[in-house]
Amino acid sequence: MRIGELSRRTGVSVRALRYYEEEGLIRPARSGNGYREFCEGADEVVRQIRGLIDSGLPTRIIRDVLPYLDGPADLLPQVPCEQMLDQVAQQREQLDRRIRCLSRNRDALDAYLSAARAARETAVV
Secondary structure, eight states, rough: OHHHHHHHHHOOOOHHHHHHTTTTTTOOEEOOOOOOETTHHHHHHHHHHHHHTTTTOOOOHHHHHHHHHOGGGGSSSOOHHHHHHHHHHHHHHHHHHHHHHHHHHHHHHHHHHHHHHHHHHHHOO
């Protein structure tokens, strides 16, 4: 599939897809006329990249960990870089904080909706 189709399937702009390519996150083939050709499954990879970016991970870390996220365990580096491990651990802690915050916000919205709906039902009756 070409870049426009990938953009439509994922909701990620063509500009962002070109940036992902520039950063080494995706690697399309090139056709004879120079068009980017993405293989089947590229849409899932792009959605995963988008999710990681939306979670706050920088592209430099995504580039390093992406090959290991869905691959077999034998793809993992034999001797992981300590600095990389520290960076990934920090990003994970940050994600945990964001998840806790999002959960609290979701619970607060649920409480508001319940109270507002109950008040509305009482007012209507």
